[in-house]
Amino acid sequence: MSKAIYAGILLAGTFLAPHIALAAPSCGANTGQAATGKPIKVGGIYGAAAPGDFSAASKAAGAYFKCVNANGGIKGRPIEYLVENDQWNPELAAQAAAKLVGDQKVVALVGSGSFVEMSVNAPFYRKNNVMEMASACAVSECFESSNIVSTNQGPLPSSIGAAMYAVEKLGAKNVVCIGLAIPSVGNWSCGATEKYMQSKGLKGASVLLNPASPDVNSGLLEAVASGADSILVNLPAGLANAFLAAAKEQDLRDKYSWTSSTPLYDVSVPKALGDYWNGKVYVSAELTMLDGKGPDNQNWLAVMNAYGKSTDPRDTFSQSGYLSAKYFVETLLAMDPAKLDDRGAVTAAIKAIKGKKSDMMCGPYYVGDADRHMPNHAGIMVVIKNGGFEKVRDCFQYEGPYFAPLLATEKAMGLN
Amino acid sequence: MLAITRSGLAGTVFFLIALLALPALADGQWIKIFISTGCFVIAASGVAFMYSRLGMVSLGQVALMGVGGWVTLRMNHAFNLPFEINVAVAGAVTLVFGWLLALPALRMRGLYLALITLMAAGGLEVIFSTFRFPNGGPGFWGVMPSVAAPFRRPWIAQSDTAYLRYIMAAAFFGFVLIELHRRMAPGRAWAMIRRSEAAALASGVNVVYYKAWAFGLSGFLAGVAGGLLAGGLGLLDAATFRASESIMLFALSVVGGARFWLGAVIAGVLYRVMPALFSNWGINSDLTLVIFGAALLHAIMTAPDGLSGQILQAFGKVTRRA
Amino acid sequence: MRPVLPYLGYALIVVAAYIFLAAGKPTLVSGLFVVSGLAVGSLYALGGIGLVVLYRATGVLNLASGAVGAVGVMLAWELQQRGWPQAISWAAALATAMALSLLYGRLIAPGLAWRDPIVKAVATLGFALIILGVTTFLWRTDVVRKFTLPTDNQAMMLLGLRVTLTRFIVVFATVSIVAGIWFYLARTRTGLQMRSLANDRDLSALIGVRILRVESIAWAIAGAIAGFTGLMFGDLLRLEPFVITFMVIPCVAAAICGRLENLGLVLVGGLTMGVVESLLTFSPTLKNIRPIAPFFIAAAVLIVMQRGHQLVFARDE
Secondary structure: OOHHHHHHHHHHHHHHHHHOOOOOOOOOOOOOOOOOOOOEEEEEEEOEEOOEEOOHHHHHHHHHHHHHHOOOOEOOEOEEEEEEEOOOOHHHHHHHHHHHHHHOOOOOEEOOEEOOHHHHHHHHHHHOOOOEEEOEEOOHHHHOOOOEEEOOOOHHHHHHHHHHHHHHHOOOOEEEEEEEOOHHHHHHHHHHHHHHHHHOOOEEEEEEEOOOOOOOHHHHHHHHHOOOOEEEEOOOHHHHHHHHHHHHHOOOHHHOEEEEOHHHOOOOHHHHHOHHHOOOEEEEEOOOOOOOOOHHHHHHHHHHHHHOOOOOOOOHHHHHHHHHHHHHHHHHHOOOHHHOOOHHHHHHHHHOOOOEOOOOOOOOEOOOOOOOOOOOOEEEEEEEEOOEEEEEEEEEEOOOHHHHHHHHHHHHOOOO | OOOOOHHHHHHHHHHHHHHHHHHHHOOHHHHHHHHHHHHHHHHHHHHHHHHHHHOOOOOOHHHHHHHHHHHHHHHHHHOOOOHHHHHHHHHHHHHHHHHHHHHHHOOOOHHHHHHHHHHHHHHHHHHHHHHOOOOOOOOOOOOOOOOOOOOOOOOOOOOHHHHHHHHHHHHHHHHHHHHHHHHOHHHHHHHHHHHOHHHHHHOOOOHHHHHHHHHHHHHHHHHHHHHHHHHHHOOOOHHHHOHHHHHHHHHHHHHHOOOOHHHHHHHHHHHHHHHHHHHHOOOOHHHHHHHHHHHHHHHHHHOOOHHHHHHHHHOOOOOOOO | OOOHHHHHHHHHHHHHHHHHHHOOOOHHHHHHHHHHHHHHHHHHHHHHHHHHHHHHHHOOOOOOHHHHHHHHHHHHHHHHHOOOOHHHHHHHHHHHHHHHHHHHHHHOHHHHOOOOHHHHHHHHHHHHHHHHHHHHHHOOOOOOOOOOOHHHHOEEEEOOEEEEHHHHHHHHHHHHHHHHHHHHHHHOHHHHHHHHHHHOHHHHHHOOOOHHHHHHHHHHHHHHHHHHHHHHHHHHOOOOHHHHHHOHHHHHHHHHHOOOOOHHHHHHHHHHHHHHHHHHHHOOOOHHHHHHHHHHHHHHHHHHHOOOOOOOOHHHO
């Protein structure tokens, strides 16, 4: 039904075409032998119900695990991937965690993606000493918690990346950040963006939109009234689309420079935005381009082709789910086979992950034993152009006061 | 006045069986499901009694639960008081809140009263989604960006299993509270008002007073239910308390049958157990909506007395006094 | 004189909101917000009018009207993606909404005719959930879509704000629906029957009004209005079924502003809600919760309405 998705898949298909002949996916031990031993249980929780679908990451992780199971598994043992849908309902999220961690006794959670699950379950994971290698986090609780680490960036680093680009390449002196009026989302990320601007001796402001509000016009007018010269759209894709439509209605395109956090980096966006915004909106991307030519990214596409469904989205969350699953499998493979069912040992092994590198992610991936985890705080910038995206800036490290403690941790771990 | 009706007896037996069987048989996930089911049963009992005794419709019950939950969390993170006191304060605040809502609305009936509660629910939805629920942060709103601070459950119910028993006991006392009201002065006044407001007025019943009492009782139950729900997870999320959820809880109370205690239990089960079952069976969440909607329509059309009316009738247990 | 009072009341609300919130701001800036608020308010009013038209004729407050409109505009989008002419896609949207509305009106509503008005309203929620479930199943929610009308590209300046032709169409359509419905009820035979039905169902049946036929016409008209509203919401708000479906709640607020019967007041009340909501942006403490304005105003209207001894709600007694 949704043509944009199909168009996206076709697009991915054409990128793939020259490689299809050689692209046999490579997973885990890559033995070519199906794993037959006692399954290792791994969980994942995603949110998918109106008004949004975050299941792409767990779908990609699932595809990767299938591929691993067909290629020797973990020392001959297959991964049994149990996924639950929280349907954006906090109680369902808690129930899913109780089922996976309490009843099914999974050794870890991988590829999760949700708005609510992490904030509800973070204390529970801590209590049960289980790690969640999430892939699609959107709220602060997900990053500021001891037992969750996410491969994606979330709104805070992503908006700071966009603001940095506006300042350094588009000459912005006063950036207004348009966020959701939710403390752990908009206030958190736009607040950090303001602090970044202050740290550079420039001006920043926030305009927060209530998600319940049908009206984005007054938010736009508020942004205009703030006296900014650059507008940073830090909203879920649907709302961002509505905001840019309101800006188009006022014909504001050329009066400001326009940047956005990651949600707009989605194949269906350029078409939805239309010609008006062609070449004008710069989007901060958390991982490599969807058609990136690096070996990991090519392998992701090959895995999705061979083990995913043709309707599974091939987007940033999917990349992120693949990468989380891959690092998780590498960690298990390096463990003592006798301890694979020992949740404490798996948790310790995950916390010991450090310095994993991939062409999909700008910085190194690490976990560490800390109260906050945000390994991914460097990214690329793309511009919406000719119905697709073009890379305009390669990997760059995000700056600002928020990252200081993270950088200190990394230094202590010997990463930088 | 303390005589036990057959319906009451059945309820007591049901409660005792559930108290023994549910926590023993359910696993971790289902205990959590039954905890939230129990909370919504308490809230539904408030909606149902207002509807059946006075014909007053509240489309804001889940929003009022949010108020109770907010107060409970606020108290928990601000003071070092026991759980019971926090929940009692939550119940009292929500009771007053229910009154504030009701007082100007008491002269309205039917759809208009329902609509003013719906407007309140819509307003509270905006407030909850903007300010969220306290999680141990600073200031009045008490929200911080990192993981929620610990929540103190009742000392006799630290584990999930014990907490489920605690909730079931609370639900039982909620029903007893309603039943006691029914048998005393307020109940007689309500019965009169239900028949004819003019007649009640003529015979010296203070209509506004007793209507407000009903609103307060229902609000109290909602507040306690919200507080107990907060105890289930240790935190709350605005998505639970959307205005559409309040409409839904009323709808399910009608489906369950507002006249009987079993109706509120069925409403809670439909509201929280059914979606969990669908999710366990792997039914797509969109299709869950379709099934839910269809079941709602079907039940409203075919069972005017609600499912509990049909069930109790089938067992031949419907006493005239019910 | 009496009928004018409520209109004055709404004018007073707007003026008070302007004085409290926008005083001291340059007129240029506050003018922008007023116009923007009128644009939003016209959407509330349009949705509210659709609700009232049906409620007056059938006694059903249709909470599914948003869902019906959403499925229409999604279908229109889909057809346009497949290269169908725009006019046909709009017609298809209206026809679908009409058909769905009629389906409910013929199959389900008659079975509930004797229940409480509130139970009738709640039953439509069941219908809304079914439609919403099917719509989000067919058009997955993780795709960003945009529905545009050709009139989006023409605009004129109003107090410094660029206002597109589409927004003028909304206002124009709202006013014409009000006028058209008034004319229909006052001057045509089915209109007369609708009024008698609204007054007393039993008596109308006795004097030979064909209830089912008249109600079906009302459901079809309401469906068409819902379809049109859906197209406008899809274009001017967001093309997301979930958002359009639950827009019905603020639209109920607009309907309340007209006491669920007076279309003119619905229009003025809806506009008032929009302007106040927009002006709240000036208040640092209230700007984040400005969507509360419709509910607050509707609640205030309800409270003011029940003053005085005349029983405004006699129909529900």
